[in-house]
Amino acid sequence: MDPRSDPRSGDSAWFHRYRAFRLKFALVVGAAALILGAMVWSGKKLLSVAPTSSVPFGECVRTGSHIATLLRTTDPHLPEITGRGGHTTTSISILLIPLSGGGPKKILVAEGLRSEQFALARILGGDGSTLWFDVNGVGGVDLRRMELLDPAEVHEDRVPLGSRPLAISPDTYLSAGLIVAPGTWFGLHSEEEVRVGFAPGKFVRRVVPQESRKLMRRFHRGTLDEPVNDRYHRILSIGPMSAPEYLNAAFLRMDDASEPVRLSDPEGVLMIHTSEPGMNGTAVVSRVDLNGTVRWTVDTAIDRFKLTQILPGQDAFAFVGTRLPVPGRVSEPLLVIVDLADGRVVTHSLWR
Known part of the structure; x- marks a missing residue:
């Protein structure tokens, strides 16, 4: 019998063509997904507004060893068409400047904050070993380790009452x-x-x-x-x-x-x-x-x-x-x- 007239051989050839088509289709879809993902990622990178320089926020506070101030930085974000900045967030850091003449140390305290979460942020003062602050919650910086305290290390009885509500002229x-x-x-x-x-x-x-x-x-x-x-x-x-x-x-x-x-x-x-x-x-x-x-x-x-x-x-x-x-x-x-x-x-x- 002529193989070309055998229906089974026709079915087999069709199956092989179908399988090859599926493989090519999967490769095309996968490649398209990768390209689209890369375009979205690069688009966000290109369109994203870079973080701004940190600027001082509130008053400087002097302790026995340092002068400290809060810094705020606008987080990276996509451009706001409305210009209202409703989706922008802010990071808050503490800048510690030693009175002994050493280099300053910038310590990140919180990030991704909305404006109402840091509007009342302030440095509360120091007790010699710890600088206390209130940034969407009370926390502290260990002045020896130059690191944030773990939440378990924050004891309210150690936290000072804070500076005067009004700036001192x-x-x-x-x-x-x-x-x-x-x-x-x-x-x-x-x-x-x-x-x-x-x-x-x-x-x-x-x-x-x-x-x-x-x-x-x-x-x-x-x-x-x-x-x-x-x-x-x-x-x-x-x-x-x-x-x-x-x-x-x-x-x-x-x-x-x-x-x-x-x-x-x-x-x-x-x-x-x-x-x-x-x-x-x-x-x-x-x-x-x-x-x-x-x-x-x-x-x-x-x-x-x-x-x-x-x-x-x-x-x-x-x-x-x-x-x-x-x-x-x-x-x-x-x-x-x-x-x-x-x-x-x-x-x-x-x-x-």
């Missing part, structure tokens, strides 16, 4: 003068201020705040009468000590209940003033002896009008603010640490 740390010896006043005043508040016959106390004003001030020496009720000292005489004037000058102090910080070897105080009049003035820090001689001066490069925080300390003062504005650009936020002994400056950008 830099003006809190400004002082007009001090009694350097019994009967002797050393102050920073303008001519107008001497006439109004420090003229002979007026009274001063040991703790006198300084108002932040665009006035040219110079060092003054005053003679004081015996204190009344051990609080008020009547001014007998007062006069300028030197010719140089300093814009918006003030002595620095630890808090609003303190006299200016007293330095030793030689005896002196710390002064802050503005580098120049106008819109380009920066915050300048100087060490001054009790004779009105400037021992050293450093420029923080922080816009004096944008100085947002002063973080005092016995060995170093820290200043937080932004650089002078540059047209078309966002001003860089800075943390500047000034050593009180020699004026050594360490500057950290708060962009990460």
Whole structure:
């Protein structure tokens, strides 16, 4: 019999063709799926908005060993057609800057947060070994390991109550003068201020705040009468000590209940003033002896009008603010640490 006329051979040939077709079809579908998957993946990569640089969020907090601030970063996401950003999420980190001069450490705290989940985030404070924070829940950073605490390690009885609800103005740390010896006043005043508040016959106390004003001030020496009720000292005489004037000058102090910080070897105080009049003035820090001689001066490069925080300390003062504005650009936020002994400056950008 002719094999070509055998129906079984025809069925066999058809089956082989069908099987070959199925194999080719499967290969084509598989290849198409791979190509489509690659296109979707690459499309997301190409269309996805890259994560932004981390920016500071809230206030800086000083502990015994570090200055800490929260940083927020917008997570990678697809472009929002509506522009409302309803599907964007945010990561929150803590930036720890050691006061000893070492390099900063950035520690991720949480990611994928919606705006309402971190709107009230803040650093609560430290207890020497742990920095506590509230970011969608209370947590801590072990300052020795530089790692987040496990949830089981977070005990509420160790968590501090937190910082003040309102930001502390830099003006809190400004002082007009001090009694350097019994009967002797050393102050920073303008001519107008001497006439109004420090003229002979007026009274001063040991703790006198300084108002932040665009006035040219110079060092003054005053003679004081015996204190009344051990609080008020009547001014007998007062006069300028030197010719140089300093814009918006003030002595620095630890808090609003303190006299200016007293330095030793030689005896002196710390002064802050503005580098120049106008819109380009920066915050300048100087060490001054009790004779009105400037021992050293450093420029923080922080816009004096944008100085947002002063973080005092016995060995170093820290200043937080932004650089002078540059047209078309966002001003860089800075943390500047000034050593009180020699004026050594360490500057950290708060962009990460």
